[in-house]
Amino acid sequence: MIQRIQSLYIIVSFVFSCVLLYFSLQLSTDLLWAGFYQLNYGFWIIPIAIITVLFLFKKRPLQSLLCLLILFLHVLQGAFFIPGFDFSDGFDFDEFVIFVSLVNIVLLWLARRSIRKDDDLVRSVDRIR
8 A cells, every 4th residue: 555656645645634734723714715614624524535545545446536536625725715815924824725735736636647557557457367
């Protein structure tokens, strides 16, 4: 499980999501939609889904699909916090959420690409047999 590169991408994404969850519990935001997202456990869903994807290593098509779903959730999460994006007041929680979302989008995209390559490799070996 850990020896695959997509597992490493997923673990790093899980760590970033947990850090974001920790800071979301400590801080609050003034934005309407972002506050709604924060109050309705939006930051809890992503780390739980990422750890689920990590343990679905034997079911590669489902793992790839869930990875795509989590990628969409990160895009949605970043979109909720874009109205608060303003560097004039310093680097605060809204900018941190957008930054972590972008990093996780890249990591999950790389993980999904690696999962699909792994699945293609397994299918090609099955055709040879």
